[in-house]
Structure formats: C-alpha cells, structure tokens
Amino acid sequence: MLLFVRTAEAGKYKQSPPDGIEPSTLRLTAARSNQLSYGGTSTFLSIIVQIAQYNLISPLQIPESRILVIGLDDAGKTTLTQRILQHMGQPSKTTIMSTVGLETYEFKDKIAKDKSTYKLFDLGGSGRFRSLWEVYASDATHIIIVIDSTDKGRIFVIRDEIQTMITKIKRANQKILVLANKSDLPNAVTHDKIVNACKFDGVLREFQIRGLNCSALQDTDIEAVVDFVKSK
Numbered sequence: 001m002l003l004f005v006r007t008a009e010a011g012k013y014k015q016s017p018p019d020g021i022e023p024s025t026l027r028l029t030a031a032r033s034n035q036l037s038y039g040g041t042s043t044f045l046s047i048i049v050q051i052a053q054y055n056l057i058s059p060l061q062i063p064e065s066r067i068l069v070i071g072l073d074d075a076g077k078t079t080l081t082q083r084i085l086q087h088m089g090q091p092s093k094t095t096i097m098s099t100v101g102l103e104t105y106e107f108k109d110k111i112a113k114d115k116s117t118y119k120l121f122d123l124g125g126s127g128r129f130r131s132l133w134e135v136y137a138s139d140a141t142h143i144i145i146v147i148d149s150t151d152k153g154r155i156f157v158i159r160d161e162i163q164t165m166i167t168k169i170k171r172a173n174q175k176i177l178v179l180a181n182k183s184d185l186p187n188a189v190t191h192d193k194i195v196n197a198c199k200f201d202g203v204l205r206e207f208q209i210r211g212l213n214c215s216a217l218q219d220t221d222i223e224a225v226v227d228f229v230k231s232k
Contacts, residue, residue: 064141065116065117065142066140068136069122069146070123070125070133070136071145072154073124076146080214080222081122085107088226089111090107102132120229134164141172142174142176144225145179146216147178149188150188159200163203175210176209176210177209179211180211182215183213184218190213194211212224212228
C-alpha cells in the first residue's frame with residue numbers, strides 16, 4: 001500500500017520515495033497541516049499529521065548545520081527547540097504543545113548575524129516515531145538527545161532506543177549532545193550520571209559526544225546548547 005502525502009503548500013499528492021533511493025539523499029520537510037491518506041483515500045491519522053514529505057534536492061541546497069532533537073515523549077524537546085530559536089533570534093511559540101510527528105525550522109542566526117544556515121528537526125518521541133530517528137540521524141550534523149532527568153524509570157528506555165538507532169545510522173562524524181533536561185527540579189539526575197548509567201561513552205564512542213544539564217522551561221543553560229548547535 002502506497003503512502004501519499006499532501007503538503008499544505010502544494011496541495012498535491014506525492015508518493016513516498018522509490019526503492020533504491022537512500023534517505024541521506026532526501027530532504028525531509030513537514031507542515032502542521034499536512035494530510036495523509038493511504039491509496040488516495042482519506043484516513044484519520046491525526047497522531048502522525050507531521051510525518052515528513054520526501055523531496056529530492058541538490059546537495060548544494062542542504063543547510064550547513066542539520067540539528068536533530070530527539071528523546072522520549074515529555075522529555076521537553078519542543079520547549080528546548082523554542083528556546084534555541086529564541087536565543088538565535090527566531091520567532092518562537094508562546095504556547096508549547098508536544099510535537100506529534102515532526103516540526104522543522106530552517107533559519108540563520110540573527111543574533112550573531114551568522115551567515116551559516118541551520119535546519120532543525122524536532123521529532124516526536126512516542127513509540128511509533130522512534131523508528132524514524134535513524135533516518136534523520138544519518139543526515140544530521142548535530143544530534144541532541146533530550147532526557148527527562150527526573151524520569152529515572154525511563155532512562156534505560158532511551159538508552160535502548162539510542163543503541164538501536166546507532167546500529168542503523170550512517171556515520172558521518174555527527175556531534176552528539178546528551179542533555180539532562182529539567183535540572184531545576186530537586187530529584188533531577190545529572191548528565192554525567194546518565195551517561196555513566198547508560199554507558200553512552202561506549203555506545204557513542206564513534207561520535208563526538210558531550211553532556212550538559214539544562215532546564216528548557218526555566219531557560220537555564222540554554223546558551224551552552226546554542227553553542228553546541230553552532231559548533232563546526
């Protein structure tokens with residue numbers, strides 16, 4: 001059964017990419033008002049309204065920095081994304097809602113007046129979307145793994161998901177940030193303890209890995225995250 005995507009801009013249906021085309025050659029975009037249907041028949045798929053549309057593009061059009069924000073649901077990914085946008089002079093949302101599927105942002109740093117181009121992917125963290133992480137991670141230059149540092153019961157869930165993703169992605173010298181979010185709360189675990197408990201030093205040994213604590217909600221230590229995003 002073919003998957004068709006109708007974009008809000010084009011209003012036309014396009015098939016999913018043909019066999020033999022590698023994900024790394026594709027641009028992944030999405031709009032909140034995307035409508036999906038199977039075989040051309042409308043289907044109620046509200047939980048995946050932001051799944052990406054695949055479009056072939058020239059390598060010259062690919063943004064210099066491609067940032068993937070991943071993590072389990074309720075880890076604070078979308079709040080973090082909005083903070084990053086704010087700190088780089090971009091419009092941001094005042095009302096934060098959990099991402100269902102995918103949100104994408106393409107921009108330049110208006111604060112530093114940097115000519116570099118950035119594309120940020122805020123990818124949903126519920127179970128059915130985690131299989132998409134590997135597709136985006138293969139093309140990313142920077143990967144931010146957002147972990148709810150107060151949710152000790154699910155720290156090993158994110159460990160297992162990251163291990164699965166790492167075995168499947170194309171390695172391209174990606175930089176990885178392990179971010180212990182919600183550090184303002186009294187029961188938060190620090191990033192170094194999370195890295196040690198999950199053995200990320202071993203799992204991610206082939207990548208440039210860094211750890212940070214932050215509170216996206218309180219806008220604490222976000223500048224360090226932005227420095228990571230801007231790192232070359």
